[in-house]
Amino acid sequence: MNMDDQQQQRTLEIIQSAREVKQAFHQVMSKAYQHLNVTPIQSFVLRKLNEKPGITLSELAEYIQLSKSTTSGIIDRMVRDQLVSREQSSTDRRSVTLTLLDKGEQLLQRVRENQVERMSPLLQMSDEEIDSLLRIHQKIVRILHQELEEDSTYE
Amino acid sequence: MNMDDQQQQRTLEIIQSAREVKQAFHQVMSKAYQHLNVTPIQSFVLRKLNEKPGITLSELAEYIQLSKSTTSGIIDRMVRDQLVSREQSSTDRRSVTLTLLDKGEQLLQRVRENQVERMSPLLQMSDEEIDSLLRIHQKIVRILHQELEEDSTYE
DNA sequence: CTATAATAGTTCGCATACGAATTATTCGCG
């Protein structure tokens, strides 16, 4: 329960560091995609729908780790832009199934080409660095998810 | 300009990994602070204002790496909640100076105590892992910021 | 078989987050 100041400082450094990385990615990706008229999260959804056509909204939300309400809003705008179709499932009338429309597939193709150009500088990092990064990130996510579950015992 | 599929896959892994970390931090920190009625970014601003009392809005925005418009909105809500005072600068009437109010200082104290409890599991990581993480994160931020600057040559 | 639980989505109010446009002020060049 008690940490000394140095440890507290250490924790803050990790949080701040993750924040900076998040912000930097957000800014680069927003700028990289804006001339395609697509947002970072929409590009992410395009990929997922391409991998799993006919997925339900709940499954997509689980997949991209966002709440259903947020996911519903994202899909709203993608349907409005004719990138995605939203249809009632035949097996469970509560569910909706999501599928890429032609326009969505074409956009995904352009997103992929664009990403190649914009993100390639990341590969300045060595394989060892990338492996190390991915491993530590996984560890952090595991620790934080564990913390979240234990949290439900509070209150 | 041309990457093979493996490299493209590698880049995607990095982006996805950063996204997962971001989401995990967001969820844990939101939950950790919600009973104090403060958001993660507000807790961050409380710390900065404590370090640099009398800072201007532009300086704060630069510090926390957010746009002025976003920062202005965050301060709006903190002023509304009587955590922060916003006063016209005497030296430059265009600027505003931001200072923590008593209520803000008290809240910062509770945030600090709370954070100790919630974030300590992160220290399951070894010093080597943390050093490695911070170093690689800095490298990523450097690469992405460089990318952002070069971008302005486009269009 | 039916009342109740649980589940799938949507909607609402709120807090970030951005860029563009606007206002007020200061700077800086001639």
Added chain:
DNA sequence: CGCGAATAATTCGTATGCGAACTATTATAG
């Protein structure tokens, strides 16, 4: 000095992001 450029904030419209409340449907317990 004085006028145009630069700077500091704010406001607006839009897109994430969340939880709570709600509707519709399906599952389940008795």
